[in-house]
Amino acid sequence: MFPGRKSPLTAPTALVSNDRMDRNDHAAIQAVLAGDKDAYGALVVRHSHTLFRVAYRITGNEADAEDAVQEAFLRGYRKLEGFESRANFGTWIYRIAVHCALDKVKRRKSGETGRVAETNDPEQDQVQVADEAAGPERLLLSGEIGSLQMDALHSLTATERTAFVLRHMEDCTTVEIGAALGIEPNAAKQAVFRAVQKMRRRLAPLRMATRCM
Amino acid sequence: MHVTEEEMIVEFYGESDKPAAVERHLAGCPECAQAFAELKSDLADVSRLEAPARDARYGERVWAAIAPALPVYAKQERRWGAGGWWAGGFLTNPWLRGIGYAAACALLVSCAFYAGRIWEQKTQQPMAKVEPKASQAKQPIVVVVLDDHLDRSERFLVQLKHADMDSAQMASPLRDEARSLLAANRVCRKNLVKTSDPELATALDHLDSLLAEAANEPGGLNAGSIAKLQDEMNADALLFEVRVLRTRITDHARSGDNPAKGGTI
Numbered sequence: 414m415f416p417g418r419k420s421p422l423t424a425p426t427a428l429v430s431n432d433r434m435d436r437n438d439h440a441a442i443q444a445v446l447a448g449d450k451d452a453y454g455a456l457v458v459r460h461s462h463t464l465f466r467v468a469y470r471i472t473g474n475e476a477d478a479e480d481a482v483q484e485a486f487l488r489g490y491r492k493l494e495g496f497e498s499r500a501n502f503g504t505w506i507y508r509i510a511v512h513c514a515l516d517k518v519k520r521r522k523s524g525e526t527g528r529v530a531e532t533n534d535p536e537q538d539q540v541q542v543a544d545e546a547a548g549p550e551r552l553l554l555s556g557e558i559g560s561l562q563m564d565a566l567h568s569l570t571a572t573e574r575t576a577f578v579l580r581h582m583e584d585c586t587t588v589e590i591g592a593a594l595g596i597e598p599n600a601a602k603q604a605v606f607r608a609v610q611k612m613r614r615r616l617a618p619l620r621m622a623t624r625c626m
Numbered sequence: 627m628h629v630t631e632e633e634m635i636v637e638f639y640g641e642s643d644k645p646a647a648v649e650r651h652l653a654g655c656p657e658c659a660q661a662f663a664e665l666k667s668d669l670a671d672v673s674r675l676e677a678p679a680r681d682a683r684y685g686e687r688v689w690a691a692i693a694p695a696l697p698v699y700a701k702q703e704r705r706w707g708a709g710g711w712w713a714g715g716f717l718t719n720p721w722l723r724g725i726g727y728a729a730a731c732a733l734l735v736s737c738a739f740y741a742g743r744i745w746e747q748k749t750q751q752p753m754a755k756v757e758p759k760a761s762q763a764k765q766p767i768v769v770v771v772l773d774d775h776l777d778r779s780e781r782f783l784v785q786l787k788h789a790d791m792d793s794a795q796m797a798s799p800l801r802d803e804a805r806s807l808l809a810a811n812r813v814c815r816k817n818l819v820k821t822s823d824p825e826l827a828t829a830l831d832h833l834d835s836l837l838a839e840a841a842n843e844p845g846g847l848n849a850g851s852i853a854k855l856q857d858e859m860n861a862d863a864l865l866f867e868v869r870v871l872r873t874r875i876t877d878h879a880r881s882g883d884n885p886a887k888g889g890t891i
Contacts, residue, residue, distance in 0.1 A: 448699055454686075458685030461689075465677060469678070479688075482688055484873065
């Protein structure tokens with residue numbers, strides 16, 4: 414194993430199977446289907462933080478993430494009859510939330526076509542850093558790093574961005590990413606490749622700047 | 627043969643099919659080792675985007691927001707169950723349920739088509755009597771799909787919700803979109819009010835009132851009028867209402883493989 418490498422096939426926090434939670438979730442689902450609507454509230458309370466985290470990472474925006482979480486639980490409720498008792502509710506609703514967040518990004522992208530020309534401007538790829546390695550300049554650089562990373566993430570297509578977030582930040586495997594996005598694992602792998610390549614290209618000026626300091 | 631970038635990425639994320647071979651190569655090839663070190667450094671620099679913390683009551687707020695829109699499963703069962711053995715089968719058998727949704731969608735499409743035809747006849751006949759010009763071009767028929775209409779409306783409401791009140795650039799496209807949506811919304815109302823869906827009819831009424839204000843604001847939209855519209859939208863929980871309906875209609879349309887038609891212009 415190389416130092417710093419993530420352990421293979423690490424399951425994301427949301428996908429970790431927890432027997433007790435599974436049993437509680439299944440009991441709540443049965444109660445909902447038997448007419449106790451409020452039992453769904455327990456599922457919402459239990460899983461909303463996880464869903465918000467992944468939705469925020471995909472959308473990069475609090476308002477969109479909150480909308481995606483609500484939409485995911487709504488869709489989940491309406492499809493609850495089709496939920497298989499052997500499945501894990503956390504995994505199931507997590508995938509729905511990924512879809513909702515992905516939809517948000519796609520819609521936003523379709524409304525932002527004008528912005529693409531701006532972000533392709535090579536001038537913008539340059540990190541403006543001071544020559545002197547003083548404290549304030551370093552702080553400025555860390556701000557630049559954050560903003561450059563956000564720009565780099567925004568430059569990806571919705572699918573690439575989601576695949577990258579699930580792989581790099583949520584520690585999902587390629588198979589899990591494929592299942593969450595509804596694509597073949599190989600297509601998910603390719604989406605991660607493209608995302609990493611684009612991210613590296615976009616962040617190359619950052620590498621140069623940090624080396625100079 | 628060097629290790630490709632793709633193989634390095636797979637290796638970095640621990641999903642390589644042949645990790646031992648890759649590691650052996652990297653140990654003996656300074657060029658690839660250097661490239662892999664750079665890849666690791668680049669990806670290590672990409673921080674995990676930390677989501678802003680939600681307080682402990684966040685889940686309860688989500689539940690409070692969606693609960694009113696959720697039907698009770700048992701009530702549906704009782705309603706259908708009272709009809710006889712076929713109704714029980716309808717509930718439990720996904721095939722029957724799918725057929726039911728498809729039939730409902732087909733009925734809705736037929737009603738919308740029929741209503742559209744009647745509407746066309748009613749609007750075109752008087753015009754023909756007043757001014758019977760043979761050269762007059764036929765009005766283009768635009769099929770308004772309810773699903774699309776709600777989708778567009780939702781996008782409009784989201785734009786309105788996040789509208790920058792100091793930006794005059796946003797005001798004009800918002801007003802144009804409101805005008806376009808207003809026409810479509812009225813057709814949908816006309817045709818769908820007749821169906822037994824009071825939730826949908828109420829939502830379309832609310833939407834109509836908001837769109838009419840946005841489209842006909844004297845002197846165009848400005849910071850004041852946008853704020854007023856945002857208040858009205860929030861007071862009626864319109865965005866949420868539209869979102870719920872769209873989700874429901876999308877689900878039904880998918881089940882029946884048939885989009886719900888709203889009517890014709």
